[in-house]
Structures are given as structure tokens and as C-alpha cells.
Amino acid sequence: MLLYKEKEPPVNYMGFFLSLILLSISLFLFYSFKGEPKNQDSFLRLANLKSLSESGHLRTFSEPFLPFLLYTWKKITTLSYINAYQTFISFLLSLFLHLIMLSFRKYEWRLNHYFIVYLIAFAPFSIYLPFEYLEE
Numbered sequence: 001m002l003l004y005k006e007k008e009p010p011v012n013y014m015g016f017f018l019s020l021i022l023l024s025i026s027l028f029l030f031y032s033f034k035g036e037p038k039n040q041d042s043f044l045r046l047a048n049l050k051s052l053s054e055s056g057h058l059r060t061f062s063e064p065f066l067p068f069l070l071y072t073w074k075k076i077t078t079l080s081y082i083n084a085y086q087t088f089i090s091f092l093l094s095l096f097l098h099l100i101m102l103s104f105r106k107y108e109w110r111l112n113h114y115f116i117v118y119l120i121a122f123a124p125f126s127i128y129l130p131f132e133y134l135e136e
Contacts, residue, residue: 011102012109019114020098023121027090030122036082039128045070045085089130097121 031037045067074084097117105113120126 011105015109016098016102019117020094023094023097023118024087024091027094027121028087031086031090032083037085093121093130
């Protein structure tokens with residue numbers, strides 16, 4: 001196993017990071033054109049974010065890590081509630097898709113690997129995944 005890892009070429013981190021940012025931006029634009037999130041989980045997360053920003057406590061009972069992470073993201077980016085939420089979920093989906101494909105890498109990434117990541121990100125079954133399963 002160690003010999004196999006020594007022969008493997010290193011990861012191109014610049015290409016990985018640029019692809020991550022490009023996919024995050026394109027997912028955010030896609031989510032922005034779709035409009036506001038319309039499922040109950042997103043409403044609860046946005047209500048928690050607004051309550052945490054304005055009154056300092058959570059509106060509904062949930063694990064506190066995600067609302068505080070969203071609150072920190074909103075404070076760093078100084079976006080509105082919905083835009084901060086959409087950029088956060090688009091960045092997380094992009095990051096997880098890239099890390100999953102990176103774990104399946106054998107030698108080096110080519111254009112077809114990036115194409116697969118982008119294809120999976122915009123597949124009809126995965127479009128609503130970050131809105132519904134963000135806490136998982």
C-alpha cells in the first residue's frame with residue numbers, strides 16, 4: 001500500500017480549488033435563479049439564522065453547530081439571510097462532491113473527472129439535496 005502511494009502523482013491543488021470555487025459560484029447562481037427555498041427544513045434553518053442574528057438565541061431546537069456555522073458565514077460574507085444560506089449550501093455541496101471524487105482518484109484528474117463532478121452537481125436528483133439534508 002505504501003509503495004502504491006509513493007508512485008501516485010500529487011494532487012493539483014490549484015485546479016482543485018479553482019474548480020471548487022467555480023462550482024460553488026455556478027450552484028449559487030442556479031439556486032438564486034430558482035428563487036427562495038420552499039421546503040420546511042430550509043424555513044426552519046432560515047428562522048434559526050434570523051433569530052440568532054437578531055435576538056441571540058435559536059428559535060427551534062436543533063443541534064447548535066449548524067446554525068452557528070451559518071451565522072458565522074453570514075457575518076463573514078455580510079450577505080442577506082437567503083443569499084448567505086444559498087452560498088453556504090452551494091459551497092458545502094461543491095466541497096463534498098470534490099472530496100468524494102478525490103477519494104476515487106487513481107492517478108491524476110483530467111477534464112472528464114471535473115465533468116463528472118459538475119454533472120453530478122446539476123443532476124435532477126441532487127439539486128434539492130443540500131436544502132433537505134444539510135444537517136446530515
